[in-house]
Amino acid sequence: xxxxxxxxxxxxxxxxxxxxxxxxxxxxxxxxxxxxxxxxxxxxxxxxxxxxxxxxxxxxxxxxxxxxxxxxxxxxxxxxxxxxxxxxxxxxxxxxxxxxxxxxxxxxxxxxxxxxxxxxxxxxxxxxxxxxxxxxxxxxxxxxxxxxxxxxxxxxxxxxxxxxxxxxxxxxxxxxxxxxxxxxxxxxxxxxxxxxxxxxxxxxxxxxxxxxxxxxxxxxxxxxxxxxxxxxxxxxxxxxxxxxxxxxxxxxxxxxxxxxxxxxxxxxxxxxxxxxxx
Amino acid sequence: xxxxxxxxxxxxxxxxxxxxxxxxxxxxxxxxxxxxxxxxxxxxxxxxxxxxxxxxxxxxxxxxxxxxxxxxxxxxxxxxxxxxxxxxxxxxxxxxxxxxxxxxxxxxxxxxxxxxxxxxxxxxxxxxxxxxxxxxxxxxxxxxxxxxxxxxxxxxxxxxxxxxxxxxxxxxxxxxxxxxxxxxxxxxxxxxxxxxxxxxxxxxxxxxxxxxxxxxxxxxxxxxxxxxxxxxxxxxxxxxxxxxxxxxxxxxxxxxxxxxxxxxxxxxxxxxxxxxxx
Numbered sequence: 001x002x003x004x005x006x007x008x009x010x011x012x013x014x015x016x017x018x019x020x021x022x023x024x025x026x027x028x029x030x031x032x033x034x035x036x037x038x039x040x041x042x043x044x045x046x047x048x049x050x051x052x053x054x055x056x057x058x059x060x061x062x063x064x065x066x067x068x069x070x071x072x073x074x075x076x077x078x079x080x081x082x083x084x085x086x087x088x089x090x091x092x093x094x095x096x097x098x099x100x101x102x103x104x105x106x107x108x109x110x111x112x113x114x115x116x117x118x119x120x121x122x123x124x125x126x127x128x129x130x131x132x133x134x135x136x137x138x139x140x141x142x143x144x145x146x147x148x149x150x151x152x153x154x155x156x157x158x159x160x161x162x163x164x165x166x167x168x169x170x171x172x173x174x175x176x177x178x179x180x181x182x183x184x185x186x187x188x189x190x191x192x193x194x195x196x197x198x199x200x201x202x203x204x205x206x207x208x209x210x211x212x213x214x215x216x217x218x219x220x221x222x223x224x225x226x227x228x229x230x231x232x233x234x235x236x237x238x239x240x241x242x243x244x245x246x247x248x249x250x251x252x253x254x255x256x257x258x259x260x261x262x263x264x265x266x267x268x269x270x271x272x273x274x275x276x277x278x
Numbered sequence: 279x280x281x282x283x284x285x286x287x288x289x290x291x292x293x294x295x296x297x298x299x300x301x302x303x304x305x306x307x308x309x310x311x312x313x314x315x316x317x318x319x320x321x322x323x324x325x326x327x328x329x330x331x332x333x334x335x336x337x338x339x340x341x342x343x344x345x346x347x348x349x350x351x352x353x354x355x356x357x358x359x360x361x362x363x364x365x366x367x368x369x370x371x372x373x374x375x376x377x378x379x380x381x382x383x384x385x386x387x388x389x390x391x392x393x394x395x396x397x398x399x400x401x402x403x404x405x406x407x408x409x410x411x412x413x414x415x416x417x418x419x420x421x422x423x424x425x426x427x428x429x430x431x432x433x434x435x436x437x438x439x440x441x442x443x444x445x446x447x448x449x450x451x452x453x454x455x456x457x458x459x460x461x462x463x464x465x466x467x468x469x470x471x472x473x474x475x476x477x478x479x480x481x482x483x484x485x486x487x488x489x490x491x492x493x494x495x496x497x498x499x500x501x502x503x504x505x506x507x508x509x510x511x512x513x514x515x516x517x518x519x520x521x522x523x524x525x526x527x528x529x530x531x532x533x534x535x536x537x538x539x540x541x542x543x544x545x546x547x548x549x550x551x552x553x554x555x556x
Contacts (some may be wrong), residue, residue, distance in 0.1 A: 007538035008500070013537055061537070062339050067545070222286070259339070260285035260292055267345070 001132055004029065010070040014060065019128065020049035023120035023261055024083035025113060030125065033076040035069045042137035044277035045075045045129065046270065049145030049152035051120065052181075053099045055080050059146075064263035065270060072274035075136055077129060079121055080141040081148065083114040095181050096188065102176070104151030104200045106189035115189060118200075122156055125165075138217050142166035142273035146262055147225070148173055148181070150217070154202035154236075160208040166276035168216035170262050174236035175203040181230050184223065195232045203239040214246040218265045220255030279410055282307065282473060288348040289314035292338065297406065300359035301398035303391060308403065308410055309338040311354040313347045315473050321417035322555035323353045323407065324548065327399065327434075329425030330459075331377045333358050337424075342541035343548060350552035353414055355407060357399055359426065361392040373459050374466065380454070381430030382478045384467035393467060396478075400434055404441075417426070420444035420551035424540055426451055426459070426494070432480035432514075436488040444554035446494035446547045448540050452514035453481040483515040492524040494550050496543045498533030 002020050003206040004016040021028040037043055046069070048059055069076045080100030082088075089099040089110040101117035112157040130138045143164045145153035147228070150172020157167035176182020186197045194259035198204040219226065219233045226233075233249055255261040282294040290313040299306040315321055324347070326337055334356045337343070347354045360366075360379030368375040368390045379395035408416045421442045424433035428450020435445035454460020455475050464475045476482040497504065497511045504511075510525055517526035533539040 007534060008498075008532040008536035010542045043516075064342050064345065064541075066541070067342065067345075071545045095457055220286075222353055233432075254286040260287035263344070264286075278402055 001128065009033070010066040012066065012070055014066065016060070016114065017058065019191075021083075021124060023116045023124045026085045026088060028080055028083070029056055029061040030077065030079045032129070032133065033069055033074050034133070035075065037073060037135060041073075041135060043073050043075050043135050044142065044274065045136050045138065045139035046078060046273050047121075047143040047153070048076060048078045048139065048144070049103060049149030049156075050078065050081050051145070051147030051149045052081070053094050054149070057204075058259065059262070062259035062263060063266055065266050068267040068270035072270055074082065074270060074274050074277070077125070078159065079125055082117060088114045096185055099150065100185065102148060102182075102185045102189065102200065104189055107196070108189060109193050111189050118156075121152065122160065136257070138267040140165060140277040141275055144167075144168040144170070144273065145172070145270055146170040147231075147257065150174075150203065151176055151182075154215070155200055155205060158205045158212060159199065160201060161210070161212060166273045167212050168272060170265065171219050171231055171257055172202070172217060172236075173231060175201055175232055177201045177204060178235065179230045179232060183206055193200070196259070203235050204241045206239040206245065211243060212245055214248065215240065216269065217247065217249045218258065218269075219249065219251055220261045221251050221253045222255060223257040223261070225257050230249055287311070288344040290344070290348055292344065294334065294338070299361075299398055301402045303392045303473065304363045304366060306358055306361070306398065307334055308355065308357045309334040309379055310407070310411065311344055311347055312411070312413065313351055313353065315351060319351075319352050319413060320415035321351050321413050322420065323355060323414050324551050325399075325419065325421040325423075325431070326354060326356045327381060327421070327423030327427030327430035328356065328359050329423070330359070331372050333377070334428075336537065337540070340537035340541060341544055343544050346545035346548035350548055352548060352552050352555070353411065353475075355403070357403055360395060361400040366392045373406065374463055378426065380426060380463045380467065380478065381434060382464075382467055385474070386467060386469050389467050396434075399430065400438065412485065412506040418443060418550060418555040420446075420555055421549055422448070422551065423450070424448040425509075425535065428452075429454055429480065432493070433478055433483060436480060436483045436490060436497070437477065439488070439490060444551045445490050446550060448543065448547070449497050449509055449535055450480070450495060451509060453479055454486065455479045455482060456513065457508045457510060463464075475488045477546065481513050484521045484523065486515040489521060490523055492526065493545065495525065495527045496547075497527065497529055498535065498539045499529050499531050500533060501535040501539070503535050
């Protein structure tokens with residue numbers, strides 16, 4: 001693991017690292033904010049998964065999470081959204097290929113070789129964080145994310161209730177099997193068999209029995225992708241109601257899909273996770 | 279004045295505008311954050327001037343000012359750092375020409391025609407803000423900035439004590455006449471007569487009798503430009519001591535010159551200005 005940059009911020013350290021990933025077969029870059037803490041302290045870890053087109057850098061620069069993490073004593077980890085590199089297949093579109101890994105392990109050629117973001121985010125990177133950050137208390141993890149990363153947070157959290165005590169999302173894709181972004185991506189990454197898609201769809205996971213003590217979701221009502229039918233928070237609402245999951249879905253008038261929206265509610269989410277990770 | 283973008287953030291509006299500037303003879307872009315407020319309320323205005331290479335966008339995206347401005351009820355205005363465009367002379371370096379206007383009115387060819395950032399920031403843009411933002415209380419203005427923009431904030435504030443009730447800066451160039459960045463820029467923008475430079479040097483202005491009730495400056499001690507001798511906060515300290523100006527100079531261990539530093543202390547500065555602009 002190579003340190004790419006290190007900046008003191010809000011009393012802690014905002015660092016960026018690069019490492020050779022065995023999951024993706026590429027170098028992967030991620031950022032970690034470690035808040036100020038006493039020597040020997042063990043701190044909870046909040047994962048943040050980014051949306052389409054993003055890298056670790058968007059939230060690291062624009063997410064406004066550090067003040068809240070410093071106050072709550074929470075480590076904040078932001079992975080990339082896909083493999084990248086000259087050997088990684090890609091297409092000239094924003095919603096598939098590079099920057100659009102959908103937090104799944106692709107099974108179809110030519111994507112299956114490198115597009116293994118599920119293994120990377122669910123297994124490899126947590127093991128690396130546990131090994132390299134002695135102050136990280138791996139018994140206390142929460143997960144959140146934005147849009148495609150909200151999909152990632154919900155699905156990874158729901159599949160691993162023993163590991164994630166708290167799950168939230170900003171404007172998540174809650175039912176990728178039922179919306180254009182997800183149908184396009186899943187068909188090509190996973191093939192035509194929709195049964196194989198269900199492990200990557202929050203609403204399907206809930207219908208199939210996955211659960212969580214509670215969920216927090218913020219959704220801007222002026223979000224153009226809400227209007228386009230890519231997000232469909234009502235489907236998560238219905239799935240949670242059927243399953244008896246305590247969902248707090250906050251519809252926020254006037255807010256769009258951007259980091260101006262995310263940064264507005266970031267401190268709320270961090271405090272909410274911190275409370276549950278105490 | 280044309281609106282380039284508008285995003286709801288922290289309960290208010292983060293907007294970006296473009297207009298044809300008579301000062302620079304170019305289109306100029308700036309951002310304004312208007313916090314949530316009651317209809318008819320009048321709000322103080324805090325100016326933020328950016329550093330070398332920056333536009334309005336750097337602080338708008340990375341400055342972490344909106345939560346504090348929303349809490350304090352302060353409007354935040356971020357201009358660009360130089361004229362830009364196909365007709366604007368430039369050179370392939372980061373510390374002179376485009377992105378490096380130094381908040382002065384150039385007098386030397388070929389810079390004098392467009393590089394008129396003093397007139398733009400000191401006169402034209404305040405008049406535009408007063409005309410277009412009815413909630414802006416022009417009787418209550420503060421000014422801050424970073425690096426070259428800290429130089430801008432100090433010099434504009436010191437030259438206009440009737441207009442700026444509060445002046446602060448992040449890692450400012452406090453004595454451009456005595457450091458490489460300033461000597462290079464002033465020689466070429468203003469010519470060889472160093473007497474003409476004094477209006478653009480905070481320490482010279484103070485020695486020539488300019489004053490302020492107090493000043494707040496944060497300076498990171500791991501700032502590479504501090505080590506390079508471009509910033510020299512001790513010269514401001516000495517000038518303020520000679521003049522009896524109440525300077526709070528906070529030397530911050532471990533912090534560098536980046537927005538990770540700025541964003542860490544931004545809320546402090548906004549609260550400090552808000553207290554003085556009440």
